[in-house]
Structure formats: C-alpha cells, structure tokens
Amino acid sequence: MANKRLSAEELVNANELLSYIRKRLDELGGADRKLRFAYNRKITKELGYDERGKPMARRKLKKEKWKEQNHRCAECGEEMPLAYSVLDRQNAVDGYTKNNTRLIHPDCDYKNQAAKGYT
Numbered sequence: 579m580a581n582k583r584l585s586a587e588e589l590v591n592a593n594e595l596l597s598y599i600r601k602r603l604d605e606l607g608g609a610d611r612k613l614r615f616a617y618n619r620k621i622t623k624e625l626g627y628d629e630r631g632k633p634m635a636r637r638k639l640k641k642e643k644w645k646e647q648n649h650r651c652a653e654c655g656e657e658m659p660l661a662y663s664v665l666d667r668q669n670a671v672d673g674y675t676k677n678n679t680r681l682i683h684p685d686c687d688y689k690n691q692a693a694k695g696y697t
C-alpha cells in the first residue's frame with residue numbers, strides 16, 4: 579500500500595510545524611551550538627522511534643522472522659544471513675510488527691523499491 583502523500587494544505591501545516599520546532603530548538607539552544615545540536619538530535623531520534631520503533635525491538639523481530647522464514651529471503655527464496663537482511667514493512671504506517679513485516683535481502687528490497695518507483 580502506498581504511503582499517504584500530504585496535500586498542498588497539509589504540506590503548509592507540516593512546514594509551519596517544522597518552522598515552529600526549529601524556532602524552539604534555537605530558543606532552547608541559545609548561543610550554545612552544542613546544546614542546540616543535542617536538542618535537535620534528541621527530537622530527531624524520538625520521532626524516528628515513533629515511526630520505526632526502537633532498534634532493540636527491530637533486532638529481536640528480525641531474528642524471529644529469520645527463524646520463521648528458515649533463514650531464507652521472503653522475496654527470492656534464497657538463503658540469507660541474518661546480518662545481510664532487512665525488514666520490509668507491508669504498510670509503513672502499521673510499523674514493524676510481526677504481521678506487517680517480512681525479512682528480505684537488501685538487494686531484493688532495493689529492486690522492490692525501484693519497481694514501485696520509490697528510488
């Protein structure tokens with residue numbers, strides 16, 4: 579399923595929110611560039627977790643999927659080392675859950691993304 583794209587009006591809202599966040603980061607950081615950077619990094623990290631979950635949970639899920647798929651890529655069916663695998667979400671909005679993901683080769687992921695016009 580394709581991800582929702584923001585309408586022109588929604589894009590304006592998103593850019594306003596981004597401007598607000600940047601202004602607040604500037605205020606909180608003040609003249610301290612390292613503090614501004616630390617606030618920026620913290621917000622970026624937490625928003626990333628909101629979308630992708632925490633890394634430890636994804637690592638655990640990867641291992642479970644790898645065992646469940648008998649160490650094989652869900653796309654091409656070839657054997658796949660755990661370290662050379664990526665979690666592919668069916669619907670990005672539904673997150674990294676057992677039912678919404680499959681484990682595939684990075685190359686197979688890239689080919690899929692290219693076929694869908696995402697790259």
Ligand SMILES: [Zn+2]
Nearest residue numbers: 651654683686
């Ligand atoms: Zn594959």
